[in-house]
Amino acid sequence: MTRFPFQLGVHPINWVGEDVKEHGNDTTYEQILDDIHSLGLKGTEMGRKFPTDLALLKEELAKRDIQLVSQWKSVLFSDPAYREQELEAFREHAKFLQSMGSKVISTCEVGGSLHFDPRRTPNESEVIRLDEAGWASLVEGLNAAGRIAQEYGLKLTYHHHGGTAVESPEEIDKLMELTDPQAVYLLFDSGHALYGGANPLDVLRKHYDRVAYVHLKDVRPALLEQARADGVDFVTCIRRGVFTVPGDGCIDFKPIIGELVSRNYTGWALLEGEQDPGEHPAREYAEKALRYLESLL
Numbered sequence: 001m002t003r004f005p006f007q008l009g010v011h012p013i014n015w016v017g018e019d020v021k022e023h024g025n026d027t028t029y030e031q032i033l034d035d036i037h038s039l040g041l042k043g044t045e046m047g048r049k050f051p052t053d054l055a056l057l058k059e060e061l062a063k064r065d066i067q068l069v070s071q072w073k074s075v076l077f078s079d080p081a082y083r084e085q086e087l088e089a090f091r092e093h094a095k096f097l098q099s100m101g102s103k104v105i106s107t108c109e110v111g112g113s114l115h116f117d118p119r120r121t122p123n124e125s126e127v128i129r130l131d132e133a134g135w136a137s138l139v140e141g142l143n144a145a146g147r148i149a150q151e152y153g154l155k156l157t158y159h160h161h162g163g164t165a166v167e168s169p170e171e172i173d174k175l176m177e178l179t180d181p182q183a184v185y186l187l188f189d190s191g192h193a194l195y196g197g198a199n200p201l202d203v204l205r206k207h208y209d210r211v212a213y214v215h216l217k218d219v220r221p222a223l224l225e226q227a228r229a230d231g232v233d234f235v236t237c238i239r240r241g242v243f244t245v246p247g248d249g250c251i252d253f254k255p256i257i258g259e260l261v262s263r264n265y266t267g268w269a270l271l272e273g274e275q276d277p278g279e280h281p282a283r284e285y286a287e288k289a290l291r292y293l294e295s296l297l
Helices: 029-038 054-062 080-099 132-151 169-178 190-195 200-206 221-230 234-239 253-262 282-295
Strands: 007-010 043-045 067-070 073-075 104-109 155-159 184-189 211-219 268-272
Touching (some): 007 282, 029 043, 043 268, 067 104, 067 268, 080 104, 080 132, 104 132, 104 184, 132 184, 155 211, 169 200, 190 200, 200 253, 221 234, 268 282
Parallel strands (some): 007 268, 104 155, 184 211, 211 268
């Protein structure tokens, strides 16, 4: 049982990679959930190893007293041609999360991304930034999706993310400025903020009133610096071990935790490492991160 005033959980991506499939690929969902339970944590996101049968998923979570906090939902709203089918898929996603008792939808625009945009080809090497038409279409789609989320008692929390068209502090600012604050919220991710060139604390403070969900992730600065020098992409950064759990990288989480506590944040914050569990065992690193974060209180 943690001593945090907010709800603290851990992401299954620490055990099984989502973007790097070989990371922890032989790990079972039972092992992941057993480890989370043994850590005394009560929340997690949907992972690719988790049961897709709704009854079984509910049973496996309930017997370990674990809440499904959210599940990532890619959207392609920047291209109007995809709008209606994307909104339909978003509605189905919202229905699923409502049935699991979740309150937030982790949402990310994939238009322009090397790794997530279905229109991209393997021989491309740069993220395509949004033009003004793309921004306008994205905003319209997100506002509509946010209203759908509300129909199901959920909040759309936008995940600013490395390797996508919304990763820099300027892009985060623009997204928050253009979207409806009653429909679109922010998923603050400390690691992705730093990766995108921001001071994570600045992002949290500037947009706190829109923050409805938090990912606590750290960065190994020397590995990030080398990755930048080599010009490698986001997924290669994961393979190189750029990301890790809080307390194992360069981010000072004391003011971040202090900000959440002083602002009376009561939502979910999930520990994230996104690294090879063969080299960095997930349960061991989560335990170290918990000790580190608790020492900051």
